[in-house]
Amino acid sequence: MQILAAIFDLDGTVLEDEVAYGEAFRKVLRSLGIVTSQKYPHKGGIGVEENWPYLIKKFKIKTTKSKQVLARETQNYFRSLLGQVKVKNGFFEFVKELKRLNIMTALATSNLWAMVEEIFDKFDLRDCFDAVVTGEEVSAKKPDSEIFIVTARKLGVEAKNCLVFEDSAAGVKAAKEAGMRVVGVGEGERSKTLAEADKVVADYTDFYKILDEDPGRV
Known part of the structure; x- marks a missing residue:
């Protein structure tokens, strides 16, 4: 797909x-x-x-x-x-590749907009996303699928054409219930909680290689 x-x-x-x-x-x-x-x-x-x-x-x-x-x-x-915080390895390069492939990007977070804005400015993330959905825009939190359904609607795409990146079991469950495919992002003990994801990677340097080899598949 x-x-x-x-x-x-x-x-x-x-x-x-x-x-x-x-x-x-x-x-x-x-x-x-x-x-x-x-x-x-x-x-x-x-x-x-x-x-x-x-x-x-x-x-x-x-x-x-x-x-x-x-x-x-x-x-x-x-x-x-x-x-003490940093952006995950390979993230900016991965977003650049997604945009080259005309794949839209969105952020779906339970954080409030004020915190998101602060983080965007601190880490220069504002231009990485075509759409943003924050906790103020949904009534139910993960593992409810609402935030991903709202995000897909905002982007104007069907759930089956969305690929979600998540680091928690609750997030993976929410994306799956929305009808989306999921890449779990984590390593060590954390990766064990992402067993329901379609794939698990440590960071975006791993997945970047996979996407570069075969952009149409997960």
Whole structure:
């Protein structure tokens, strides 16, 4: 099936920011009296705000702070750690190749637009995407497929002609339920959570070679 559009998640997929987010969550947890050695105490693929009900239950936290306040504190810590974040290897070259092949590109992220704009400016990503869908534009979060359906509609393409890049099991499930093919982006232990993806690559240098050899297939 011909690929007409490539849709990318942001955190952990375009950006190598998992460690920074892990540290940001740990800092807020510490302010709530919870000290954990877990590198990633949060759940990938569900967004910062959606993580807080999960973390409150996981660590049996008693707090009067709302999930919105806790999410804002987490994002503020994350902003202070942006110097530790980088774009995944090969991403810019891969996007350039997609555009050469007339394949549209889009970002589908549960982040809010303000954070996306900040990241776009910090990492010079604004021109990489033909369309952007953020958390404000959907009512249901991954693993619900809504964000990918909305993104395909915005691009004007059918789901069967979309290829999604995701780093979480929730994201892979959402894309599959939307009727799209999926490339999991991850390595080591993280790659084991992407078993339902059609392919798994460590970064875009791997997939770039595959696309260059056979652009019509996954």
